[in-house]
Amino acid sequence: MTRDEIVKKHKQYLFPSIFTYYNDPLVTDHASMQYVWDTEGKKYLDFFGGIVTISVGHCNPRITDRIKAQVDRLQHASTVFPNEAVVALAEKLAQITPGEISQTYPSNSGTEANETAVQIARMYTGHFEVVGLRHGYSGRSSLTQSLAGQSGWRKSLPVPAPGFVHALNPYCYRCPLGKTYPSCEVACARDVEAVIQTTTSGQIAAFLAEPIQGVGGFITPPNEYFKIVFKIVKDYGGLFISDEVQTAWGRTGKRWFGIEQWEVMPDIITSAKGLGNGVPIGITMTRPEIAASFHGLQISTFGGNPVTSVAAKAVIDLIEEDRLMDNAQTVGDYFRQGLDALKEKYEQIGDVRGMGLMQALEFVKDPVSKEPAPAATNQFMEECRKRGLLVGKGGLYANVIRTSPPLNITRSDVDEAIRIMDEALAVIAPALTGAGQFR
Numbered sequence: 001m002t003r004d005e006i007v008k009k010h011k012q013y014l015f016p017s018i019f020t021y022y023n024d025p026l027v028t029d030h031a032s033m034q035y036v037w038d039t040e041g042k043k044y045l046d047f048f049g050g051i052v053t054i055s056v057g058h059c060n061p062r063i064t065d066r067i068k069a070q071v072d073r074l075q076h077a078s079t080v081f082p083n084e085a086v087v088a089l090a091e092k093l094a095q096i097t098p099g100e101i102s103q104t105y106p107s108n109s110g111t112e113a114n115e116t117a118v119q120i121a122r123m124y125t126g127h128f129e130v131v132g133l134r135h136g137y138s139g140r141s142s143l144t145q146s147l148a149g150q151s152g153w154r155k156s157l158p159v160p161a162p163g164f165v166h167a168l169n170p171y172c173y174r175c176p177l178g179k180t181y182p183s184c185e186v187a188c189a190r191d192v193e194a195v196i197q198t199t200t201s202g203q204i205a206a207f208l209a210e211p212i213q214g215v216g217g218f219i220t221p222p223n224e225y226f227k228i229v230f231k232i233v234k235d236y237g238g239l240f241i242s243d244e245v246q247t248a249w250g251r252t253g254k255r256w257f258g259i260e261q262w263e264v265m266p267d268i269i270t271s272a273k274g275l276g277n278g279v280p281i282g283i284t285m286t287r288p289e290i291a292a293s294f295h296g297l298q299i300s301t302f303g304g305n306p307v308t309s310v311a312a313k314a315v316i317d318l319i320e321e322d323r324l325m326d327n328a329q330t331v332g333d334y335f336r337q338g339l340d341a342l343k344e345k346y347e348q349i350g351d352v353r354g355m356g357l358m359q360a361l362e363f364v365k366d367p368v369s370k371e372p373a374p375a376a377t378n379q380f381m382e383e384c385r386k387r388g389l390l391v392g393k394g395g396l397y398a399n400v401i402r403t404s405p406p407l408n409i410t411r412s413d414v415d416e417a418i419r420i421m422d423e424a425l426a427v428i429a430p431a432l433t434g435a436g437q438f439r
């Protein structure tokens with residue numbers, strides 16, 4: 001098929017709700033490690049990694065070789081037939097998860113992983129209500145849409161499922177309480193208690209949050225936030241669920257899971273995306289006594305699929321062997337310095353935030369009013385694309401650039417990304433301010 005045929009048939013045969021990036025969609029053809037090529041042969045440095053999914057490089061042969069071997073050996077089993085691949089993955093997960101978390105329910109996506117987590121939290125506690133955070137994103141099913149803290153992701157009818165309430169999020173750049181850290185004393189964390197006291201029965205099944213809000217625009221909490229929230233969740237009988245769909249597998253640097261950065265021991269961890277490096281996977285991990293409370297019949301046709309499981313185990317092995325959690329920290333710090341320098345130069349960058357190789361830029365029309373600049377954000381993406389760099393987008397106001405390159409990128413990849421971002425900003429900055437003001 002030609003490029004135009006693909007674009008035409010995409011519109012014709014897929015649901016129109018499946019939106020694509022860029023004014024003129026980028027039709028991907030093939031990829032290798034940190035690079036993607038389109039159907040015209042143009043090469044792009046991928047600093048979004050699919051959607052925060054390519055953790056160790058596109059089509060990395062150290063993963064695909066194992067996938068190919070498994071495809072020829074055993075391709076399907078379902079949860080009713082044990083197989084070596086899923087057992088090896090689950091054992092490995094038990095070794096790297098914090099505390100006593102040692103059992104896994106395998107599924108196919110982050111959505112399913114979160115569904116499973118909420119189901120089991122309700123069965124274990126005997127409570128129903130779940131606290132999420134504003135600006136959060138947890139998936140596309142009815143239940144997980146109900147957890148979303150952004151109206152755009154909550155459009156399903158009938159009205160979202162009952163039993164979900166949302167507390168203020170730790171969004172320091174736009175503090176929902178109008179305060180400033182640290183003099184605020186992390187007042188947003190106390191809102192979790194206020195929400196439980198005023199909008200639930202007072203006994204909750206769980207609190208579910210992302211250690212860094214992904215789709216929300218890499219909103220990164222202050223150090224104390226999750227520790228305070230954890231205590232509140234325990235005081236009201238809930239389980240603490242860490243949604244690590246974007247933050248796991250070393251992305252935030254040095255540690256496997258984002259929540260470990262805040263020294264909080266979750267009861268349940270969910271993940272997906274980067275664990276498979278591109279193959280569909282979801283996992284829900286918890287302590288044996290919580291796992292044991294799951295009652296009723298449960299199967300998953302594709303959960304724990306041997307091919308997927310082999311890929312996921314290979315990803316973890318590779319991250320360990322190549323010390324990619326360290327790389328995420330050091331190259332992430334280097335990248336952050338470059339982004340901070342861009343912020344110094346261009347006043348349209350209101351905020352730089354994130355950890356490790358999960359870094360975001362929030363675009364504003366003016367640094368004082370902080371009015372969001374979604375059009376400039378789109379323009380920035382287009383200009384980066386023209387120059388061969390892919391970045392992602394997020395944020396309630398669609399004004400945040402998200403970057404999450406593979407964990408094995410180097411400083412020279414960062415130099416190239418920063419060079420292109422600088423050029424793109426130089427193009428869009430004059431249009432934004434009318435005067436081309438640089439700091």
Ligand SMILES: Cc1ncc(COP(=O)(O)O)c(C=O)c1O
Nearest residue numbers: 109110111137138139214245272
């Ligand atoms: C934090 C978070 N949780 C859950 C999901 C849902 O994952 P999936 O798209 O695999 O269903 C996403 C997807 O972006 C996510 O970012």
